Amino acid sequence: MSEKTARKELVILRILKDTDVPLSSSKLLENLHAMGHDFSERTVRHYFQILDEKGLTENHGKKGRLITELGLGELARAKVFDKVGFLGAKIDQLTYKMTFDLHKRCGTVITNVSFIETKTLPRVAPLICQVYEAGYSMGTMMTLFKSGERVGNAIIPAGMTGLGTICSITLNGVLLAHGIPAHSSFGGLLELHKHKPTRFAEIIKYNGTSLDPLEVFIRSGMTDYAGAIKNGNGRIGVGFREIPADSRDNVLDLADKLKTVGLGGIMLVGWPGQPLLEIPVSDGRAGVVIIGGLNPVAILEETGTKIQSRALAGMVEYEKLFHYKEMNDRIDALL
Amino acid sequence: MSEKTARKELVILRILKDTDVPLSSSKLLENLHAMGHDFSERTVRHYFQILDEKGLTENHGKKGRLITELGLGELARAKVFDKVGFLGAKIDQLTYKMTFDLHKRCGTVITNVSFIETKTLPRVAPLICQVYEAGYSMGTMMTLFKSGERVGNAIIPAGMTGLGTICSITLNGVLLAHGIPAHSSFGGLLELHKHKPTRFAEIIKYNGTSLDPLEVFIRSGMTDYAGAIKNGNGRIGVGFREIPADSRDNVLDLADKLKTVGLGGIMLVGWPGQPLLEIPVSDGRAGVVIIGGLNPVAILEETGTKIQSRALAGMVEYEKLFHYKEMNDRIDALL
DNA sequence: AGTCGATTCGGCAAAATTGCCAAATTTTAT
DNA sequence: ATAAAATTTGGCAATTTTGCCGAATCGACT
Numbered sequence: 224m225s226e227k228t229a230r231k232e233l234v235i236l237r238i239l240k241d242t243d244v245p246l247s248s249s250k251l252l253e254n255l256h257a258m259g260h261d262f263s264e265r266t267v268r269h270y271f272q273i274l275d276e277k278g279l280t281e282n283h284g285k286k287g288r289l290i291t292e293l294g295l296g297e298l299a300r301a302k303v304f305d306k307v308g309f310l311g312a313k314i315d316q317l318t319y320k321m322t323f324d325l326h327k328r329c330g331t332v333i334t335n336v337s338f339i340e341t342k343t344l345p346r347v348a349p350l351i352c353q354v355y356e357a358g359y360s361m362g363t364m365m366t367l368f369k370s371g372e373r374v375g376n377a378i379i380p381a382g383m384t385g386l387g388t389i390c391s392i393t394l395n396g397v398l399l400a401h402g403i404p405a406h407s408s409f410g411g412l413l414e415l416h417k418h419k420p421t422r423f424a425e426i427i428k429y430n431g432t433s434l435d436p437l438e439v440f441i442r443s444g445m446t447d448y449a450g451a452i453k454n455g456n457g458r459i460g461v462g463f464r465e466i467p468a469d470s471r472d473n474v475l476d477l478a479d480k481l482k483t484v485g486l487g488g489i490m491l492v493g494w495p496g497q498p499l500l501e502i503p504v505s506d507g508r509a510g511v512v513i514i515g516g517l518n519p520v521a522i523l524e525e526t527g528t529k530i531q532s533r534a535l536a537g538m539v540e541y542e543k544l545f546h547y548k549e550m551n552d553r554i555d556a557l558l
Numbered sequence: 559m560s561e562k563t564a565r566k567e568l569v570i571l572r573i574l575k576d577t578d579v580p581l582s583s584s585k586l587l588e589n590l591h592a593m594g595h596d597f598s599e600r601t602v603r604h605y606f607q608i609l610d611e612k613g614l615t616e617n618h619g620k621k622g623r624l625i626t627e628l629g630l631g632e633l634a635r636a637k638v639f640d641k642v643g644f645l646g647a648k649i650d651q652l653t654y655k656m657t658f659d660l661h662k663r664c665g666t667v668i669t670n671v672s673f674i675e676t677k678t679l680p681r682v683a684p685l686i687c688q689v690y691e692a693g694y695s696m697g698t699m700m701t702l703f704k705s706g707e708r709v710g711n712a713i714i715p716a717g718m719t720g721l722g723t724i725c726s727i728t729l730n731g732v733l734l735a736h737g738i739p740a741h742s743s744f745g746g747l748l749e750l751h752k753h754k755p756t757r758f759a760e761i762i763k764y765n766g767t768s769l770d771p772l773e774v775f776i777r778s779g780m781t782d783y784a785g786a787i788k789n790g791n792g793r794i795g796v797g798f799r800e801i802p803a804d805s806r807d808n809v810l811d812l813a814d815k816l817k818t819v820g821l822g823g824i825m826l827v828g829w830p831g832q833p834l835l836e837i838p839v840s841d842g843r844a845g846v847v848i849i850g851g852l853n854p855v856a857i858l859e860e861t862g863t864k865i866q867s868r869a870l871a872g873m874v875e876y877e878k879l880f881h882y883k884e885m886n887d888r889i890d891a892l893l
Numbered sequence: 894a895g896t897c898g899a900t901t902c903g904g905c906a907a908a909a910t911t912g913c914c915a916a917a918t919t920t921t922a923t
Numbered sequence: 924a925t926a927a928a929a930t931t932t933g934g935c936a937a938t939t940t941t942g943c944c945g946a947a948t949c950g951a952c953t
């Protein structure tokens with residue numbers, strides 16, 4: 224048994240390591256939930272006690288706990304795991320790192336990058352706009368990277384231009400900043416009938432894959448944006464989140480505010496405990512469907528334009544984004 | 559809490575429903591493990607007691623338990639879940655259904671089917687043989703389906719021929735028949751250097767996806783069989799299993815026997831508790847790497863021949879299989 | 894300063910999970 | 924057929940997880 228409990232202690236230590244402010248049991252629980260673990264708040268405190276006794280954490284009064292040097296050492300020793308790099312872990316990391324502030328309208332957001340041959344860009348731009356126009360996009364903002372420019376740890380190749388789209392993970396970060404832990408459960412291919420979401424055709428859970436689900440759907444040619452735009456019957460990429468039941472109203476409120484800054488992407492919000500699009504949710508949670516960030520460029524692959532996309536490529540300052548209607552001007556400026 | 563326990567009771571009932579012979583606690587535990595659930599044997603008995611009291615199961619002496627009418631009703635009422643259809647569930651189902659008997663060399667095995675234009679078949683046959691020859695295949699057997707023939711619930715289209723390859727899930731069934739519960743954890747893209755497996759490039763867990771990982775890798779053009787065959791440097795599709803630690807020798811033994819009947823596909827067997835190719839395994843288990851069943855046809859996609867593959871398509875009698883070296887003759891007979 | 898409300902914490906106990914063991918029974922070997 | 928070995932089962936207790944509650948602490952407002 225000590226095997227299992229040891230692993231849980233490590234999970235807690237790992238979260239503690241990633242933050243520099245003390246965490247109380249409830250704050251830590253939020254993170255735990257956002258990562259998909261299921262504990263009660265009491266259990267967290269139970270482990271805090273054990274970790275305190277072992278000297279791996281320190282009780283900083285009512286502020287919360289911090290990890291000690293000893294705890295960091297313990298973590299380092301056990302760090303052998305997690306070489307693989309599931310998407311779920313990457314999502315969590317980026318969620319911590321992004322700094323976008325909804326009210327100040329500044330800070331960094333998480334972006335995907337697609338490499339497109341610069342000379343074909345003007346030709347395909349209208350297609351991309353169509354997706355934004357139809358509302359099957361994560362917000363209305365985008366950005367461009369010149370060849371040679373660096374995004375995350377990728378560099379735009381010569382002769383190519385990087386098209387940056389907002390990653391839907393950005394929403395997680397915004398929600399978390401408002402104290403709402405959103406768990407990213409999976410990416411799915413959503414079937415639309417007459418513009419109405421009906422059911423998931425395919426599903427890939429984030430914590431079970433090293434490949435981005437949306438990239439997979441796009442590269443496998445399983446999407447159908449052309450149809451979705453033309454007559455509302457098609458298949459588009461979306462993400463599925465779970466939020467605490469009692470934060471539902473809060474989320475709906477934030478969704479509105481996000482829309483005003485060009486980051487609207489929440490498509491559906493379910494009811495506590497109720498399945499959403501036939502997907503059951505955990506007890507005390509509600510399901511949320513979020514538009515996929517890569518959607519605007521997916522239509523290119525569909526229409527025969529080869530592109531290379533990297534989801535979760537890196538972070539970009541909000542100021543560097545512009546409205547999609549400016550795309551043509553920006554492209555002209557680039558050439 | 560009763561929410562959680564109720565779900566666990568259902569899991570047990572579901573297994574009980576799928577078998578017609580009484581199951582003892584240890585037999586049921588094997589099934590649970592094969593499905594990826596982690597219980598102790600005692601806990602199973604604990605739930606048996608509860609289910610007995612509720613009248614949902616019946617104690618048939620030392621033989622084991624059976625589900626009662628009441629239990630079936632309870633299941634039906636809760637059946638709302640699982641609409642989505644993760645691959646993990648499908649794997650479990652098929653593992654139960656297949657009947658291949660290693661010693662009698664008869665019964666059904668699980669196969670994948672790839673649709674290939676009949677007229678291009680003779681041209682690509684040598685390529686397929688190369689993969690078998692190089693040993694990057696699940697066994698040495700295959701089968702062909704004429705157009706119009708039915709496999710599972712798919713029908714071979716006109717002008718096409720169905721190429722049936724052995725699905726690696728077949729091994730699960732054989733192991734289970736020998737009392738070894740093998741849990742299928744994920745499909746991965748394995749990097750080879752000088753013919754040696756080195757590390758996983760990508761990973762998709764079976765219980766987190768509705769798409770077959772190998773199909774994804776193939777359709778996304780991420781495989782590199784050409785390289786793997788030419789100089790031993792490439793990327794091939796494999797499956798990862800976990801077996802009980804103390805069944806290791808047993809599995810190695812079975813692996814040999816399977817090879818003699820043309821079903822050899824076990825590539826690596828790790829040590830109890832030790833990571834295999836940087837993949838950590840659960841406590842008391844050992845990792846196993848199994849060659850992907852679709853490998854032989856993957857090379858076609860790689861070389862530009864469009865094919866359509868369906869993993870886990872259906873079951874085929876072992877007698878209908880033939881050695882890959884007979885392929886050309888069989889193709890001639892078909893034309 | 895005093896009060897209210899919210900948050901955090903730890904004690905206690907109930908519920909859930911699991912280890913250990915001995916009795917009953919079945920299977921296997923002789 | 925009989926003895927030995929293995930399996931199955933249920934009782935008891937230890938461990939783990941969680942619910943409930945009262946006390947302590949912090950911040951905000953009067």
